[in-house]
Amino acid sequence: xxxxxxxxxxxxxxxxxxxxxxxxxxxxxxxxxxxxxxxxxxxxxxxxxxxxxxxxxxxxxxxxxxxxxxxxxxxxxxxxxxxxxxxxxxxxxxxxxxxxxxxxxxxxxxxxxxxxxxxxxxxxxxxxxxxxxxxxxxxxxxxxxxxxxxxxxxxxxxxxxxxxxxxxxxxxxxxxxxxxxxxxxxxxxxxxxxxxxxxxxxxxxxxxxxxxxxxxxxxxxxxxxxxxxxxxxxxxxxxxxxxxxxxxxxxxxxxxxxxxxxxxxxxxxxxxxxxxxxxxxxxxxxxxxxxxxxxxxxxxxxxxxxxxxxxxxxxxxxxxxxxxxxxxxxxxxxxxxxxxxxxxxxxxxxxxxxxxxxxxxxxxxxxxxxxxxxxxxxxxxxxxxxxxxxxxxxxxxxxxxxxxxxxxxxxxxxxxxxxxxxxxxxxxxxxxxxxxxxxxxxxxxxxxxxxxxxxxxxxxxxxxxxxxxxxxxxxxxxxxxxxxxxxxxxxxxxxxxxxxxxxxxxxxxxxxxxxxxxxxxxxxxxxxxxxxxxxxxxxxxxxxxxxxxxxxxxxxxxxxxxxxxxxxxxxxxxxxxxxxxxxxxxxxxxxxxxxxxxxxxxxxxxxxxxxxxxxxxxxxxxxxxxxxxxxxxxxxxxxxxxxxxxxxxxxxxxxxxxxxxxxxxxxxxxxxxxxxxxxxxxxxxxxxxxxxxxxxxxxxxxxxxxxxxxxxxxxxxxxxxxxxxxxxxxxxxxxxxxxxxxxxxxxxxxxxxxxxxxxxxxxxxxxxxxxxxxxxxxxxxxxxxxxxxxx
Amino acid sequence: xxxxxxxxxxxxxxxxxxxxxxxxxxxxxxxxxxxxxxxxxxxxxxxxxxxxxxxxxxxxxxxxxxxxxxxxxxxxxxxxxxxxxxxxxxxxxxxxxxxxxxxxxxx
Numbered sequence: 001x002x003x004x005x006x007x008x009x010x011x012x013x014x015x016x017x018x019x020x021x022x023x024x025x026x027x028x029x030x031x032x033x034x035x036x037x038x039x040x041x042x043x044x045x046x047x048x049x050x051x052x053x054x055x056x057x058x059x060x061x062x063x064x065x066x067x068x069x070x071x072x073x074x075x076x077x078x079x080x081x082x083x084x085x086x087x088x089x090x091x092x093x094x095x096x097x098x099x100x101x102x103x104x105x106x107x108x109x110x111x112x113x114x115x116x117x118x119x120x121x122x123x124x125x126x127x128x129x130x131x132x133x134x135x136x137x138x139x140x141x142x143x144x145x146x147x148x149x150x151x152x153x154x155x156x157x158x159x160x161x162x163x164x165x166x167x168x169x170x171x172x173x174x175x176x177x178x179x180x181x182x183x184x185x186x187x188x189x190x191x192x193x194x195x196x197x198x199x200x201x202x203x204x205x206x207x208x209x210x211x212x213x214x215x216x217x218x219x220x221x222x223x224x225x226x227x228x229x230x231x232x233x234x235x236x237x238x239x240x241x242x243x244x245x246x247x248x249x250x251x252x253x254x255x256x257x258x259x260x261x262x263x264x265x266x267x268x269x270x271x272x273x274x275x276x277x278x279x280x281x282x283x284x285x286x287x288x289x290x291x292x293x294x295x296x297x298x299x300x301x302x303x304x305x306x307x308x309x310x311x312x313x314x315x316x317x318x319x320x321x322x323x324x325x326x327x328x329x330x331x332x333x334x335x336x337x338x339x340x341x342x343x344x345x346x347x348x349x350x351x352x353x354x355x356x357x358x359x360x361x362x363x364x365x366x367x368x369x370x371x372x373x374x375x376x377x378x379x380x381x382x383x384x385x386x387x388x389x390x391x392x393x394x395x396x397x398x399x400x401x402x403x404x405x406x407x408x409x410x411x412x413x414x415x416x417x418x419x420x421x422x423x424x425x426x427x428x429x430x431x432x433x434x435x436x437x438x439x440x441x442x443x444x445x446x447x448x449x450x451x452x453x454x455x456x457x458x459x460x461x462x463x464x465x466x467x468x469x470x471x472x473x474x475x476x477x478x479x480x481x482x483x484x485x486x487x488x489x490x491x492x493x494x495x496x497x498x499x500x501x502x503x504x505x506x507x508x509x510x511x512x513x514x515x516x517x518x519x520x521x522x523x524x525x526x527x528x529x530x531x532x533x534x535x536x537x538x539x540x541x542x543x544x545x546x547x548x549x550x551x552x553x554x555x556x557x558x559x560x561x562x563x564x565x566x567x568x569x570x571x572x573x574x575x576x577x578x579x580x581x582x583x584x585x586x587x588x589x590x591x592x593x594x595x596x597x598x599x600x601x602x603x604x605x606x607x608x609x610x611x612x613x614x615x616x617x618x619x620x621x622x623x624x625x626x627x628x629x630x631x632x633x634x635x636x637x638x639x640x641x642x643x644x645x646x647x648x649x650x651x652x653x654x655x656x657x658x659x660x661x662x663x664x665x666x667x668x669x670x671x672x673x674x675x676x677x678x679x680x681x682x683x684x685x686x687x688x689x690x691x692x693x694x695x696x697x698x699x700x701x702x703x704x705x706x707x708x709x710x711x712x713x714x715x716x717x718x719x720x721x722x723x724x725x726x727x728x729x730x731x732x733x734x735x736x737x738x739x740x741x742x743x744x745x746x747x748x749x750x751x752x753x754x755x756x757x758x759x760x761x762x763x764x765x766x767x768x769x770x771x772x773x774x775x776x777x778x779x780x781x782x783x784x785x786x787x788x789x790x791x
Numbered sequence: 792x793x794x795x796x797x798x799x800x801x802x803x804x805x806x807x808x809x810x811x812x813x814x815x816x817x818x819x820x821x822x823x824x825x826x827x828x829x830x831x832x833x834x835x836x837x838x839x840x841x842x843x844x845x846x847x848x849x850x851x852x853x854x855x856x857x858x859x860x861x862x863x864x865x866x867x868x869x870x871x872x873x874x875x876x877x878x879x880x881x882x883x884x885x886x887x888x889x890x891x892x893x894x895x896x897x898x
Binding site for chain 1 (some may be wrong): 813814817818821822823831840841843846847848849850851852867868869871872873875876878879880
């Protein structure tokens with residue numbers, strides 16, 4: 001047996017275990033929230049994935065008091081502006097109704113006239129916290145982020161529930177009667193929960209619904225506790241419910257009422273939603289139909305992350321010179337705990353779908369120890385300084401005095417940061433590839449030669465890169481340069497678990513350059529020419545600068561090639577920055593330098609748009625999309641169907657990158673359709689709760705999802721909440737087999753979370769994978785004029 | 792070694808979706824079991840058809856087998872707790888008598 005149980009855990013009886021089971025299932029009212037230290041995009045109603053998108057509209061979103069789609073008024077505004085074409089709306093009505101007759105105008109008028117009397121759902125005021133919510137939220141802040149708590153609480157010693165019980169039985173803000181009630185509660189959380197439910201008369205059959213309703217009152221903390229239960233395991237949903245129900249009992253408050261959300265007319269919402277999705281989806285498919293061909297005889301081949309932000313860089317780079325590009329999940333197949341040189345601890349630099357399989361540490365290169373020592377020392381001094389500046393905050397009464405004493409020192413610094421606005425910021429993150437210290441990732445200590453060859457083979461075959469190698473191949477990860485931004489990791493690479501992608505790129509390149517790996521790959525049918533050089537780089541998505549790492553190890557006779565490549569990435573980056581600046585609030589037609597400067601401005605709430613407006617995922621050869629301007633709205637995963645007759649690579653792509661792309665798409669979707677419940681609100685009033693998350697203002701629930709500045713501006717939504725169109729260039733049978741066998745793909749496709757299409761028999765035709773088989777996917781004609789007008 | 796020299800206990804095995812495996816493990820710990828063994832990415836053929844093992848880049852959407860051994864007097868509560876969990880989610884449970892050589896490990 002492994003993993004011994006904590007010795008202090010008393011055995012729970014059958015009654016408590018039954019309640020515990022219901023609490024565990026009730027937690028499915030909301031998905032886990034991963035906090036800010038490594039912000040991972042997730043579908044907030046992920047536990048309901050198997051029930052489908054429709055059920056999320058009618059049940060999963062309303063269960064936490066949220067909307068699952070835009071409101072009737074918002075859809076009508078899009079119709080009025082021309083964003084939704086009347087022809088698209090009519091087509092959508094026809095698809096969903098067997099009795100829809102007449103011309104487009106008549107259909108649309110009749111649909112609009114049938115609107116519910118109270119269209120949509122507008123909240124009149126913020127959800128007011130009950131006394132129980134207020135106390136529970138306060139306890140969660142103190143217990144889940146004790147470093148941010150005003151007073152120390154004995155959570156580490158006693159656990160979440162027992163510490164609350166110990167503190168509350170002496171809490172002077174409770175009456176003697178209330179304190180006695182707390183003291184009478186059992187010592188273990190599941191027994192306490194069972195006890196209170198019994199005292200309150202909640203019978204077995206009602207307990208699951210009751211517990212769901214209770215958790216739905218503070219979905220932010222519930223979601224965060226779920227994540228802690230999955231990771232450190234120091235708190236669980238049973239503890240949270242035990243404290244909540246303990247408070248209900250002690251305060252004599254009523255049990256929570258289900259969240260007040262009007263009934264959803266699901267069919268009507270789906271008609272609107274499909275009409276809303278038609279234009280961006282058709283735009284993607286139209287672009288593909290007219291795309292050019294991929295670059296042959298490339299001077300260099302650059303492998304980017306599938307992230308939509310890479311699409312812009314790839315497009316501009318391909319226009320700049322003879323370069324081929326590929327899209328691949330940005331962890332480049334390296335499922336590892338990565339420990340950068342100056343990091344305090346390793347972090348999982350791979351998708352959360354994966355358990356890290358290796359620990360790979362960064363070491364100084366031979367001869368670089370003195371420089372490495374200085375770099376690590378600078379990091380330690382910086383941390384010590386920050387800690388010293390921050391420590392008075394933790395002492396009661398000290399912050400005011402500290403501000404008086406230190407303000408004259410920190411004031412000029414604040415003025416300089418404001419006036420200079422990021423002009424002088426040097427790289428300070430340990431995983432930044434521009435540290436100036438020569439280092440290596442120690443892959444030999446982490447992977448046996450056999451494992452190195454296995455990993456390399458998976459990388460190359462999944463990318464479809466098995467022959468025709470360019471003289472230079474660069475793995476280009478991505479990360480972001482932004483300051484004073486609590487949501488920074490949400491802008492880093494999701495495939496790297498919310499971290500920068502450079503370490504993974506460097507490990508993958510080192511692997512592919514290793515002689516033992518080259519030999520092993522050749523034995524397995526992948527012969528890489530001896531003069532093919534693998535490099536690692538990183539695309540900074542806030543500045544559009546591409547950095548190539550480990551330049552000092554490029555052979556002398558290859559430096560000119562690399563310099564040419566770097567010069568071309570600079571030109572491509574400049575073009576991309578100008579393109580992005582048009583959409584960034586206040587950037588106007590800013591230069592690339594101006595875009596870079598605003599990314600380091602500590603007052604800038606829009607350093608970049610991240611993955612806003614994402615709308616599709618294309619899985620296929622680059623020839624399918626080369627030359628197309630996809631407006632940074634499309635995840636691009638390369639796939640060569642001819643190199644994958646068994647469908648192994650496609651299965652890998654559909655069960656992992658597709659899932660991650662959906663999570664991201666769903667996070668943006670729900671943060672946009674209900675920013676109050678599924679979004680984090682405006683950054684301007686955020687208060688940090690340790691690394692857990694943010695509050696809007698001084699109290700309340702932990703905010704889920706993305707801040708408003710990731711999805712919208714003062715003028716309204718920038719992101720368009722559309723489901724992901726998934727284009728797969730592969731034979732029908734291969735796709736069908738994977739959809740049938742992989743539950744998660746089945747749920748996504750047949751649950752209508754994504755719209756999966758493949759090319760039809762003729763050019764410009766598409767067919768959709770549905771539960772009823774492949775259906776022609778109609779490209780509604782006749783709306784071009786309206787669309788152009790709207791654009 | 793004959794069975795007489797061993798101590799009779801109860802072995803409980805649960806096959807659950809990996810996303811639900813944590814809840815199963817917590818249930819086992821809460822019932823007072825001193826440990827468990829967890830086997831990720833198990834494969835097989837069952838009520839819902841064939842289940843492949845771990846996907847190449849996805850450990851999450853797979854099945855996990857969790858095994859624990861408890862003294863007989865602690866078994867019924869745990870079985871009850873696990874049944875309550877499996878009534879509400881996918882998964883199967885097998886309960887059998889077993890014999891162990893180091894009984895103090897499991898008490």
